[in-house]
Structures are given as structure tokens and as C-alpha cells.
Amino acid sequence: MIQVKFPDGSEREFEDGITPMAIAEGISKSLAKRSLVAKVNGELWDMTRPLEGDASVELLSGKDADGLEVIRHDAAHVLAQAVQELFPGTQVTIGPVIDDGFYYDFARDEPFSSDDFEKIEKKMAEIVDRDLPINREVWEKDAAIAHFKKIGEDYKAQIIDDIIPPGEAITLYAHGDQWSDLCRGPHLPSTGRLPKAFKLMKLAGAYWRGDSNNEMLQRIYGTAWADEKQLKDHLTRIEEAEKRDHRKLGRELDLFHMQEEGKGMVFWHEKGLILWHVIEAYVRRRLEAAGYQEVRTPQVLDRKFWEQSGHWDKYRDNMFIAETAEDETLSLKPMNCPGHVQIFKFGQKSYRDLPLRMAEFGACHRYEPSGALHGLMRVRAFTQDDAHIFCREDQIEEETAAFIKLASSIHEDFGLERDYIALGTRPELRAGSDEFWDKAEAQMLNAARAAGVEPVIAEGDGAFYAPKLDFQVKDAIGREWTCGTIQLDYVLPERLNAEYVAEDGQKHRPVMLHRAVLGSLERFIGILIENVAGAFPMWLSPVQVVVATISEAADGYAEEAAAVLRKAGLRVEVDTRGEKINYKVREHSLQKIPVIAVVGAKEAEERKLALRRFGAKDQSVVGLDEAAAMLADEALPPDLKRAKG
């Protein structure tokens, strides 16, 4: 007999070898029906797998995160079986669970087409209807390899060979006697338990083992949920996200465009550039208040310069190179750091100058692979809100902590909630000794803690020369973005021979902290557009107020009112077109203008404005001067608003 403990604290005795399924059935039929997988002593466990001794047992349904994960995992298996039934000769490779769903990578000479999806989904449903029992089988490694080789599954055989240590048993999961796959599990009791709330989403190429030197497999992505409502909600969420797409909104709101002659380059239109300027001015004020100095360094520099900085050697493939008629080879700067070191080196620096915080809205060009380009999010010409802090080693923690606070405050001002800060630790390929990395990682960790943040460790994610902290922010629909970073650097000051004179009268090497709050203006504006779905808060909106007339009789007053609002510092447009007010309200609402000020004969007479806010249906009638003062106050950037108190 074995002793089983339940989550509510109760305990019961069962016969040896009892399964969670049998336990569930013993409690109630509906519980057995609902339970998809068990948690035994904290470990996920098949419902049909016998317990191996005393245990705590928890039964999970599709409502539990772990239960949903099993659903998705089984959906991947059912997909694989369906594909192999429909397309004999296709080899399976791996099929993991991902956010919102799953994928499976197949090896097949013929490409799949998304036209095949319907057929595959039908076959998947059929496999669900067959309600095949899913059985866990324990195999010995060599036997499993031989088995997969025999049935022509070379990839599977290779996975076992590479991943499983010799002597360790492995598990296969079989769908009845029709199909089986190497898998750690756990899985549902039978294919019939897979909710028919799955959908194949997209088709993509993916390298075997994620290595671009390997052959490319065909990946089929799917989504799977506990019930149809969840699936429907998910599909609705995707639609909502598409509506927020910054590329679509960028065109509709006349912010920017891109065209084929300038791949990865942005044409900023008037409204987009206003946005840019507002953001830049705001950040500039924040930097100034935080003790930064602003500089500007050359766009194009001689090859020799980049050879010295090390970029020519390590980064040449990503640089835009130019040749001159006088046989010089130049490069557009891909980064600002070497330029900043030149300014640091100009004249002599004393320890009294440190920490020296040097900022630049630095326009950089990088030749990014064409497949990497994506709207404003990944471009070839961008402007970083870059800065380098030159300091002594003992100042690293204080400077880093101060930066974390500054960056967090700025992100908040833009309405982006911080999710977590990631500490990127030593990568496999790295410069520097283990002692150096121990010290550097500890410095970054302590700095984060000093700022009241416990970073999430991102193993191996550091730069090759030092660890870094990355800011992960969350937007309004829960998507995550990396926004802001601070990286330690001992290498570049050494390479470029930066020095300062210390208290001891000797020359010493400063340390550099590379840091950015927004990352690049382009990318940040892209994130911002999607975060607010194009409806910018008053202080950022390119047009803050549209004065719209009801009839010609109000035209004169509309111009007058606009002048008063402009004088108060507002960005104002006037709409005196011969259209109905309904039409104008609709149009400016679609343009997501924060305030529409409607004026007719009545307002003109009384020197008032009828204000209608974006998203609201009602209006408030306010005197012109009062409205100007109120709106101007609302339109203040957050830092100025705080200063005003």
C-alpha cells in the first residue's frame, strides 16, 4: 500500500501501482474527465502512469497552466501524426510548446503550403476522434536509436544519440499502435482528450538545431487551448494586435513611410518628426538634470579609426563602407562609443572629471541582414539615445544604480510598465578571465540591488567583453520589449587608450558604461505607437487640438481661437472645410486627435469652445482663455508637470 497526500492536506491509502487516473475515478467521474495530467511530488506525471511509492498528488485540468501546456504538447504530437499520415516520408524532428501554442519541425523535400492546413487540421480532428490511448514506454538508449533508424527517423535517432547520456533510459509516447514519438512527456491519457480548440497558424523555415549552417526544416506553428472560447479570444487578441501595428498606424496617421530604395530607412513625415522632437527634447531635459553632457560626433570616419577601435575586425560585415575618389576607405558609424572616447581623450582628464557622462542622439548605420528588417523595430539607420559614462571602477555600482532609476522613471513617463531587468552573464565566447567575470557580474548585480531591483539572470546573454543589464518593459497588451540597456566595458578604453590622472598623479584607465534608455528613437516610437494604439497622450500627440467649424460663420473665430491656443503652447490645426460637423468629428476621431474643439455661431458669440475628448462622446463648453490654460497644462510633458508641482 502507498500513502497519497492531496493538495487539501488529506491523505489516503492506495494499492501499489495505482495511477492518478484510477485515483481520480475513485473520487468522481467528473474529476476524472476533467483531469488531464497529474503532479506527483511536484513533478508532472501522466494520468496513466503508476505511482512509484508514497506521494503527494495533484490533479490538473486545462485551467491550470501545466494542464494547458500538456494540451499544447499533445496538439504538437497529433499534428505530427496527422502530417505523417498525410505526407508519408516526412520525418519528424522536434515539437515543443511555446507561448500560446506549439510548433513542430518537419523534414520533407516538398514544401508544405498553408493550403494544406485545412486538410491537416481535419486529419488532426480525426485522430482526436479515434481517441487513441497514449502510452508511455521506457526504452533503452541503443534500442531506441536502432528503432528510429529502422523506421527512417534519422533526426530522432540523432537527437537521442546527442542528448541522452549513455545508460539513461528514455521515453517514447505512443498513440495506440499507430504512431509514436520520442518525448519526455507527460501527455494526455488519450488523443480524445485533446480539446478541438486548436488551429494551425503559419508556416516557416527553421534551421535544424537552430544553426544556420544546418539544413532548413519546415516548421508548422499552431495554437491550442482548453476550449473553443479561449481559442476564439486568442484569435481576437491577434486581430487587436494587428490593428495596433505601427507600420499600419504610421501610414494612417501620416507619421512616416519607408520605400524600397531605402530598405530599413525611414522617411519621417511632419507629424512623425514632431513626435520625435518631443521625445528627444524630453529625454534631453532628463539627461541634463541627471548630469550628462551632450555631444555630437562625425557620421563618417576613416577605416583606420575603425581598425583601431576593433570594429573593422569584428563588425565589418555590418558596416556601410564608402570609397572616395582619393582612394580613402570610410565607414558610416555603426556605434557612437569610439567617437565619444575621442572627446574624452581630447585634453587631459582628471579624476575630478569622473564620472563623466557623455550623451549623444547618435545616428548610426548598420547593415542588417534583409530578413531582419521590420518596420521601425529593426532598421538600418537609426538614432540611439546613447551615452557613455566614463568612471572609476569603484563608481560603477553607483552609476549603474542611478541609471536604473533614471531609465525606470523615463519608461514610466511613457506609460511603459517595467516587467523585469535581465542580467546578461558571461557568454561562451568571451574575453577576460573567470575572475574578471565573477567581479563584473557581481558589480552589476549589486548595482541592480542598490536600485531596489532583483534582476532575472539571463545565462550567457552578456556582451563578449562584459555583462549587461537589459530592461524588459511591457506594453498595454502585455507584449514585452527590450528597452534600455547598460553594459560594462573595460576593453574599449584600453584599446583606444583612454586615461585620466588620478589622485596619485599617475595615469589610470577609466571604465566605460554604455547605456541607452529608449534604445533607438525609431524603435521606441514603434513601441510607443503600438502601446497607445496610435492614440498618443496629449503631451506626445503631433496634433493636440483641432478646431473644427460648424459653418462658415465661425471661420474667423476659429482662427482666432487657434491663435490663442497656439500662444499657450499647443499644437493646433484648424478645419474650416465645407463639410458637416459629423464628418469632421469622424475624421479627426479616426486620426485619434486628443481634443476636438467645435465652434459654431454660438461659441463664436460667447468666445467659448465645445471640447470633445478622444474616445468620449460628450462635450464640455469652456471659455476660450480657460480652455487654453487648461489644455496647455494637460499638454505639459511629465517632467515639466512635476517641476510645476
Next chain:
RNA sequence: GCCGCCGUAGCUCAGUGGUAGAGCGCGUCAUUGGUAAUGACGAGGUCGUGAGUUCAAUUCUCACCGGCGGCACCA
């Protein structure tokens, strides 16, 4: 860069082996209307580029360019 899909008017999209259509937008005219579309008329396209097949290609084939979705990349 790699795999797949896509490329028709400013935008969203329909369509065909015999050189093309809708809605919105745009222009003109009329309308001066009180909070999400006033009406009429009109202009607008080398059907991504180049080559091939064909009597004939926007349509079929190939290449290239670009876009999209992934993968790889993001020092």
C-alpha cells in the same frame, strides 16, 4: 542571408491567356449642415522589374527587386 507566401489605382481588395474593376480617398461643383461618412460629376493603373513561352501575357514559366511570417543574426 535562409525557408515559405505575397506584389493590380494613394489605401483596402476583386478579376481575366485577347492591355482591368469596386469601395474609401483625391479633384470640381452644389450644399452652411450642432458632435463618427451630404450629394452629383470627374481624374487616376506600363497590373513590382526584366526575360522566356505564345498570334497575343497583368494572367503561364524563370530570374531579380520589394513586402509579409518565421529561422538565423542583433557586436
